[in-house]
Amino acid sequence: MQSRNSIIEEPEAPWGKDVRLLVVDDEEFIRSIVRERMELEGVSVGEAQNGHQALAMLRDGDYSVLLTDIRMPEMDGVALLREASRLFPGTARIVMTANADLETAVAALKNGAYDYILKPFSFDILFVTIQNAIRKQALERQLQDYQVNLESRVKEQTDLINSLYVRSIQSLIKALEAKxxxxxxxxxxxxxxxxxxxxxxxxxxxxxxxxxxxxxxxxxxxxxxxxxxxxxxxxxxxxxxxxxxxxxxxxxxxxxxxxxxxxxxxxxxxxxxxxxxxxxxxxxxxxxxxxxxxxxxxxxxxxxxxxxxxxxxxxxxxxxxxxxxxxxxxxxxxxxxxxxxxxxxxxxxxx
Structure with a gap:
């Protein structure tokens, strides 16, 4: 795991209004360091130790982004994604894990993850991933709103969403190139x-x-x-x-x-x-x-x-x-x- 000094960097991160992030990880250090850094950017951050606690917090709070680990006690990240995508479709969902496990990545994407990042990660990567997830979620919402009689608008938004999917695959390609x-x-x-x-x-x-x-x-x-x-x-x-x-x-x-x-x-x-x-x-x-x-x-x-x-x-x-x-x-x-x-x-x- 990277130290605090090696993880924390100072990129610019322009956020939209009222962005709320829920960090779910059974490691307190990960939750606290993400919380501290994101709060410096003006983002409101909640913490949960497992999937059950996260679902309860999602019910009680209007979170923009769910950032969850995969391997956790009681309810793992894949099960959490499945429930969150069903119950809270307006929340963008991102997976983080220390395991470069292909089956895990596929399961996460199939169960509603917008993107997939590997620990240890820099905050540059985390910022971009969160921004892309928020943007993709907003585009999907716009796509639903403008489906009727707006074919050209739908095509434009679909192309943008596809570009975000491509970015997710490019992240996997970069991981392969590193290997x-x-x-x-x-x-x-x-x-x-x-x-x-x-x-x-x-x-x-x-x-x-x-x-x-x-x-x-x-x-x-x-x-x-x-x-x-x-x-x-x-x-x-x-x-x-x-x-x-x-x-x-x-x-x-x-x-x-x-x-x-x-x-x-x-x-x-x-x-x-x-x-x-x-x-x-x-x-x-x-x-x-x-x-x-x-x-x-x-x-x-x-x-x-x-x-x-x-x-x-x-x-x-x-x-x-x-x-x-x-x-x-x-x-x-x-x-x-x-x-x-x-x-x-x-x-x-x-x-």
Whole structure:
């Protein structure tokens, strides 16, 4: 846990009027330090030790934001979120926990959490998270108020809400990058190759945009893989490889509650399928595999081979290209391979 001096920072935090925050944590130190710092910002703060006490305080007080821990005695944070979202839908809900547990994060989001932050956190992060939660809650309320005969207004507000969902996912991506520094550059390069392939194939702008988002997020599920496995310098055991194989399903589980990402879930789920049907997780073959997945499979594998990994140095481009060609028709869609080779040469010519 961070000390008071390392946690407390002095960012500007413009709050709206009459913001009331309820902090729920079984650790008195966490509650008191959050209370002290937020009260300096003019925010009224209440404290509760567990979920039952928090629900009683929510009934008696008009709280703008609920900030709750997950693991607590008597009633845990997930159960509290479920009840609070049902009984007090006007209160924005944020989860904080010391456990970077993927299933916990998914459960929290499914049960009404607006966002998810990990302990220890700086107050910069907490301020932004609370501001985003308040704004998102206000936008949802406005969205309900203006549904009838205000389609353009609804579209505008929906886009803003989607941007807040994206920020929540970006927080998970940053957590993954902190575990595996290879991921950030890899996802960017896979996106570059995938965009080049889709452009050469003449796909529609909407199709290309879906592919772009899927490429950025295709490895999100690795947030559920331990750092020991991600950064292991030697060969993985069967059990370790099984953990890595779960990341397409884990990624889709994280994104599935969010409407903004529904179109790209199949692409992410199936990006490790093989053209001959021997991939995972669905063991589907040929054109049963979504086109976006077939494109990402080539881009992903080529970049993996030409990048330095924990277990080996980068392969020369000509070796990687030869391997892509060798696996055309078995691991990869031959049409995608042909387009990739042409698109790759154009990328290299343009630096």
């Amino acid at each position: 595996d520094l290879y991921t950030r550059g890899h996802s960017q390069r896979v996106t570059l190759y995938s965009m080049a392939i889709s452009t050469e194939m003449g796909l529609s702008p909407a199709h290309i945009e879906d592919l772009r988002r899927a490429s950025i997020l295709h490895d999100l599920g690795k947030i559920g893989v331990t750092e020991t496995i991600l950064n292991k310098p030697g060969k993985l055991t069967r059990e370790e490889f099984y953990e890595v194989e779960k990341h397409p399903e884990v990624g889709t589980q994280i994104l599935s509650p969010i409407p903004y990402f529904q179109n790209i879930l199949p692409a992410i789920l199936h990006h490790h399928e093989r053209f001959d049907g021997c991939g995972y997780p669905g063991k589907i073959a040929g054109t049963e595999i979504p086109l976006e997945s077939r494109i990402m499979a080539v881009a992903d594998t080529y970049d993996a081979m030409t990048s330095t990994r924990a277990y080996r140095p980068a392969l020369p481009e000509e070796v990687a290209t030869a391997e892509i060609l060798r696996c055309s028709g078995t691991q990869f869609d031959p049409e995608i391979v042909s387009v990739f080779l042409f698109a790759k040469d154009k990328i290299e010519e343009n630096g």
